[in-house]
Amino acid sequence: MVAAFDGWNDACQSAMNVVRHLVSKYRSLEVGHISRDGFYDFQAARPMQCTIQGTRHILWPQTAFYDITISPDVHILAQLGPEPNYHWMEYCQESLHFAKQYDVDELVTLGSMFAETPHSRPLPLDMSRDGKAWDTDSEYSGPIGIPHVLDAMAVDEGYRTDAIWVSVPQYLGSDPCPQATVDLLAALSKVVGVDLSPMELAGKAAQWHARGDVMVRNNADMAQYVEQLEHDYDMKESARKIASQGTPEVEQLVQEAEAYLRELP
Known part of the structure; x- marks a missing residue:
């Protein structure tokens, strides 16, 4: 069910x-x-x-x-x-x-x-x-x-x-x-x-992505917000991949994250 x-x-x-x-x-x-x-x-x-x-x-x-x-x-x-x-x-x-x-x-x-x-x-x-x-x-x-x-x-x-x-x-x-x-x-x-x-929904999904792209391009504040979301998303995905590869890689990720946080205003 x-x-x-x-x-x-x-x-x-x-x-x-x-x-x-x-x-x-x-x-x-x-x-x-x-x-x-x-x-x-x-x-x-x-x-x-x-x-x-x-x-x-x-x-x-x-x-x-x-x-x-x-x-x-x-x-x-x-x-x-x-x-x-x-x-x-x-x-x-x-x-x-x-x-x-x-x-x-x-x-x-x-x-x-x-x-x-x-x-x-x-x-x-x-x-x-x-x-x-x-x-x-x-x-x-x-x-x-x-x-x-x-x-x-x-x-x-x-x-x-x-x-x-x-x-x-x-x-x-x-x-x-x-x-x-x-x-x-x-x-x-x-x-x-x-x-x-x-298959018939694939085209509608592509149109949804395109509308999102247009909205972001036409709104500077939204573009900045989405860029931050993309960065956070990519960091989390990188963490998941690196966490399964061993301690040295994890330490490298932590160092990169700390460097990023130090650059924040």
Whole structure:
């Protein structure tokens, strides 16, 4: 089962767009939903009104489940909806009830967050399995959302779980970030064991990078800020590489970092 939630857990709707892409690309069937009653504050997640062929319809916030046929041997039960406002434990129990009904053996939660990261470098990915971060240096402590709670409850119920989070540049605003969706899909492909690479999203990702380049070129303050982010990013990547090569190289990195800090005003 692959779960993505709108709201605080999904900067630029990068995770939601993963599920939307899968639903549009593969044969998909909506197989159920979690009732809106009791889970949502309608002043925070307001219902929407639309008119179809002269008839008014009210669309209430709710979670939908889709059976997506990736291949004859691989099905994904996708969970898509707004993060609930109330009764998280009960909500997660209902989610896992759907997982049990469809013989799910692994749960994957997707999320994205704003961060101080440059658009001109690979977007950082944080991944965990069964609640344990792949990179111990990226262990998270702080406020959490419904994906973390669902992941923890699934582990307690005996499911194998993966959590995949991507960081997106905060300075580019909340417009969709196709590159983040592409990166989440690539990571999900490794978990599922099937190539889900979205060729049609590659062009949109390139356009996103180009828009970022234009914004930086036209704003001197932003250009300086991004240059600092790039430097910090490169330093961290260099540290990761050097740390695995031995003590002399680590000492050299420390000396370079100290020299850099001495040059700061």
